[in-house]
Amino acid sequence: MKIEVLKRVLEKNAARADDVRAVLDRNQVVSINLMGSPGCGKTTLLEATFERLQAETRFAVLEGDLATTRDAERIAAADVPVVQVLTEGGCHLDAATVAAALDRVRLDEVDCLFIENVGNLVCPANFELGEHHRVVLLSVAEGDDKPLKYSYMFQRADAVVVGKIDLLPHCRFDPDRVRSDLARINPQASQFMVSAYDGTGMAEWIDWVRHT
Amino acid sequence: MHELTIAQAILDAVLGATAEHGGGRVRAIRLQIGELCQVIDWTLKEAFAILSSGTAAEGAELKIDWVPTVWRCTACERTRPADGEADRCLCGAPPSADRLQGSDELLVTSMDLE
Numbered sequence: 273m274k275i276e277v278l279k280r281v282l283e284k285n286a287a288r289a290d291d292v293r294a295v296l297d298r299n300q301v302v303s304i305n306l307m308g309s310p311g312c313g314k315t316t317l318l319e320a321t322f323e324r325l326q327a328e329t330r331f332a333v334l335e336g337d338l339a340t341t342r343d344a345e346r347i348a349a350a351d352v353p354v355v356q357v358l359t360e361g362g363c364h365l366d367a368a369t370v371a372a373a374l375d376r377v378r379l380d381e382v383d384c385l386f387i388e389n390v391g392n393l394v395c396p397a398n399f400e401l402g403e404h405h406r407v408v409l410l411s412v413a414e415g416d417d418k419p420l421k422y423s424y425m426f427q428r429a430d431a432v433v434v435g436k437i438d439l440l441p442h443c444r445f446d447p448d449r450v451r452s453d454l455a456r457i458n459p460q461a462s463q464f465m466v467s468a469y470d471g472t473g474m475a476e477w478i479d480w481v482r483h484t
Numbered sequence: 485m486h487e488l489t490i491a492q493a494i495l496d497a498v499l500g501a502t503a504e505h506g507g508g509r510v511r512a513i514r515l516q517i518g519e520l521c522q523v524i525d526w527t528l529k530e531a532f533a534i535l536s537s538g539t540a541a542e543g544a545e546l547k548i549d550w551v552p553t554v555w556r557c558t559a560c561e562r563t564r565p566a567d568g569e570a571d572r573c574l575c576g577a578p579p580s581a582d583r584l585q586g587s588d589e590l591l592v593t594s595m596d597l598e
Contacts, residue, residue, distance in 0.1 A: 273597050275505055279497045281490055281515075281590035363485045394522050395486035398588070423553070423566070423584055424520040456555070457584045 285399055288367035292374065292402025299379035302484050303387060305401050307425065308409035309418075310391030313435045313468060315343045317409055317477075318386055320468035322350045324478050332382040334373050336365045336390045343388065353377065364395035367402055384484070393422040405484055411436040412445040419453040426454065431462040431480060438467040487523060490590060491531035497592045498541050505597060510541040512596040518587030519553040519566075549593070553586030 280286065296303050308314050322331055333354045335344040338361055347354040355376045357369055370387060377385065387403060389396040408429040410418050413436060419426040426432060432454060434447065447465060454461060462480055466473035498513055517523050529546050536542050554563040559577035563585065564570055572579050 273508075274594055275501065275597050276594050277497065277501045277592045278594075279501065279592045281493045281497060281592060284493065284496070364489075366489065398486055398490075398521055398590075422522075424522060424586075424588060427520070427584060428588075452580060455580060456582045459583075 282398065285367045288371055289400035289402040292367055292371050293404070295371075295374060296379070296385065296402065296404070299382070301379050301382050301385050302405070303385040303401075303403045304405045304407055304481070304484065305387045305389060305396075305403035306407050306409065307389045307393070307396050307429075308391065309393055309411070309414055312391070312409050312411040312414060314388050314391070314409055315346050316468045317433065317435060317466070318352075318388065319346060319350050320471075320474060321478065321481060322347075322352050324474065325481060326351070329482070330381060330383045332377050332385050334365075334370060334377070334385065334387045336369075336388055338362070338390060353382070359390055363390055363392050364399050365389050365401055366399045370401045384481070393418065393425050397422075397425040397428055405430045407431045407433060409433045409435050410450070412439050412443045415443075416445045416447070416449040416453075419450060419457055423457050426461075427458045429458060429461050431464065432458075433464045433466055433477060435466055435468065437465050437472060438470050485527070487527040488531045488535075490523060491528055491535050493590075494532060494546075494592060495535050495539065495541060498544070498595055499539060501592075501595065502540050502597060508540065508597045510544040510595055511598055512545045512547055513541070513592060514547045514549065514594045516549045516551060516589060516591040516593050518551040518589045520586040520588045521590060523590070544595075551587035551589065553584065555582040556585045557581050558583055 331352045333347045336357045344354045344356040355373045357373045406429050464477045466477050553566040556563045557573035559581045560575040
């Protein structure tokens with residue numbers, strides 16, 4: 273007997289994500305899901321962002337990691353409240369995990385919540401977390417072909433940040449290729465070129481965060 | 485490895501639908517998956533086989549209708565596979581005329597129950 277089902281496979285996650293967004297909205301918290309490869313500089317970008325905006329914006333971080341609390345310790349050292357979310361081998365965060373972690377955040381004392389996803393350019397793209405904005409960070413050492421290779425991740429981004437541009441002289445990375453590929457994949461995305469290390473381009477990125 | 489999470493969600497959906505229809509054994513499950521999701525065929529099937537073991541969907545065959553990801557040329561509206569060789573459209577428009585088009589849907593469309 274053939275039965276028509278027509279069910280969205282990830283609808284439970286999407287429903288949980290809507291719940292998370294409702295809680296954040298009620299508390300007037302803007303959330304940003306920060307994604308990128310392992311080692312692309314997500315935590316460093318956050319540190320550099322907090323350093324510049326902490327005086328005017330109250331931040332908090334949900335720190336997704338496969339294992340270890342190293343990133344969470346770095347955020348805590350920047351005087352930003354952080355909740356560690358260990359996925360214990362899981363390759364992405366999902367909405368249920370974020371919902372549980374939110375219980376440990378004083379949302380009434382937060383304006384902007386960064387969710388640092390697990391370093392991965394594939395899996396996190398599929399799972400809404402209840403975020404308001406999605407940001408993908410791509411460091412120049414990874415190569416300029418990544419937007420085409422991982423098109424779904426880049427297609428769904430509200431902003432794409434090209435990072436570690438202080439390394440450009442040492443890498444075969446053509447910023448124009450990234451720009452032209454993004455124009456084909458996701459022409460709406462805001463684009464930034466930054467070096468958290470020497471501060472180049474940080475002002476434009478900070479301005480974007482300020483206006484989210 | 486998001487296939488494991490997706491396989492579990494498929495199993496939940498299928499077992500839910502089976503219960504709604506008064507139970508039985510699931511022989512086959514038809515899925516529609518957008519290529520954009522980067523789901524790997526055999527990984528999903530392996531994960532499903534492991535997770536469904538001992539349930540009403542044990543041994544069920546996953547039949548997947550893939551929705552391709554394509555370049556759509558904004559000059560002539562032709563489409564071509566996004567992973568194909570051609571770096572530009574047949575009409576000669578430059579690559580900048582292309583827009584990526586695809587689906588990120590993951591759907592259980594039907595199943596065979598006995």
